[in-house]
Amino acid sequence: MAAILIVEDDPGINELLKRTLEKVGYVSFQAFCGLEALQMLQKKTVDLILLDINLPDMSGFDCMKKIDDIPIICVTARDELSDKVRGLYGGAEDYITKPFDIEELLARIQVVLKRFQKEENGYYIGELFIDVKKRKVLKNQELVALTAREFELLLALISNKNMALSRSRLLDIAWGMDYDGEERTVDVHIQRIRKKLGLEESLKTIFKYGYRLEI
């Protein structure tokens, strides 16, 4: 999985990001100031940086200037348009303001990683292998026939493993934002995925919310 550097001076938020990213399967590193982040980048290979703007020793904008070739998502309380524009022109791939939604943050991380082709090519879950590039699923080396929507749902659940996704979010991912159908449609497709892939135990229903793939 991709390695993400968290640069955030508030220990609580830094820890929240670390725990969330690790639950989903990312490797994460923590830095609490700009200098620490720059030093860490010399030692570690990082695929993405989550960067706060208000850092104790230097501003995130200054820190950004010293970083090359690594995509950055600004995660900050500064929600003024001028800051957003400055961040994006300064080289950030995305800009998210506090307080943020974990689901949204994870979605943005995935989009940026995909854009930089740093997403996973495949995932192993027990006897299953999900080939992302070829869009096929093998169970004990045998191909399992999934519809396009079932595959999208599975992919969303895997890339957010151990974190619940709401029905509406799953509906958006597999059917698109314009789909007006009922959220219960998701339930039918999840049932089918469970049966086809034998995920009855690990693909949990979260009461009144959605589903979570527990690995």
Add this chain to the structure above:
Amino acid sequence: MQMWKKNYLVIITLLACILHLGMYIIVSISYKNDFRREVKGLFYESENLLDFWARQYEEDGARALQSIGQTAMQYADNGIFMSLSSIDSQGLHTEVMNNIPFEQDGITVGEVFDVRREGIYCIGTIQSVSVKDEIMELWYMRDCTVLLQSQYKRILSAVVVSAILTAGLAVFLYKIIKYMYYPVNSIAHELRTPLTNIHGYAQFIKNGKLSEEDIYFAGKQIEEESIHLNEVIEKLLIIGNMREGQIRSEKLEIGKILEELKGNWKNVNVEEPFSTVLGDAVLVRCMFRNLIENAVTYGGSVRIYEEAAVIYISNSGEEVKTEVVEALNRNRALPLKEIKGTGYGVSICHEIAKVHNWKLVYEKGLEGGLTAGLYNLQ
């Protein structure tokens, strides 16, 4: 755009309009007065002149007309143009003299008119008087180009003065409004950090597959951040109340307050005696709590004592940079790395001291550390 900036723009636009309108009214009134004076002079001069000539004509007859004509021509050098004619009983016009540069029709006797041609601006009138069996008619025009030009200059000066005043006011108001809204701006940032924690950990609990440790940690974070959030709100409410001037005044024994407060920290030495002062108990307690808390946070042991009606709270921590001391005294925002809390403590202390007419001054300690002195207590 932030709300305070919108408010600022509205206020400054209104002020600029009022200022420009005011200047326009002043300039207009002043021009109207000058013009009225000119018209008054015009009537006065033309009436007197015609009366004088009429008497001359009555006495000397046609002989007078020649000298009248010559005199009238000399007036032209002073920017006064005239046309004098006599009308007999059969309505026959005889022109005595005429040096009026512009033709003007449709004017009746006693009426004021103005003409603007070839860069010259004139105002004029017609006067008539009966002499023998004739009527003498005088067209009298005065060159008022200078008046008009001075009005143009006045308008230009008014625009320049209004623009300078507006710019000055704009800068002044910007600073004032920014200062007034400073706490509001900071609130957003100050509240967002604990809110992000609470919101994030709540989602973490709701969505994540969590271990016992995860649940405990997230719960602890939410609890701690709620307390932090409450502290920030309380401090902001205190600032809000003070700005509205809601303070009560009563006799306070500072020694008692300090004795009660010192139990919250170790290494705080309260050296009696202390004066009795007049003030708001809640605010004074809050101020001393913040001052002691800051002194403790910045290290070493804390000593509180009174000398010559000044209460000092000093600590024996590391030496503090001069620019930090200056920032503390000017109630200016400190660099983030120098702040070890919400950053509102010092600001609140200054506000509380100010509403009591006291003065809070920070100084470098003689052997390191920082000393806060509370002056003007009496």
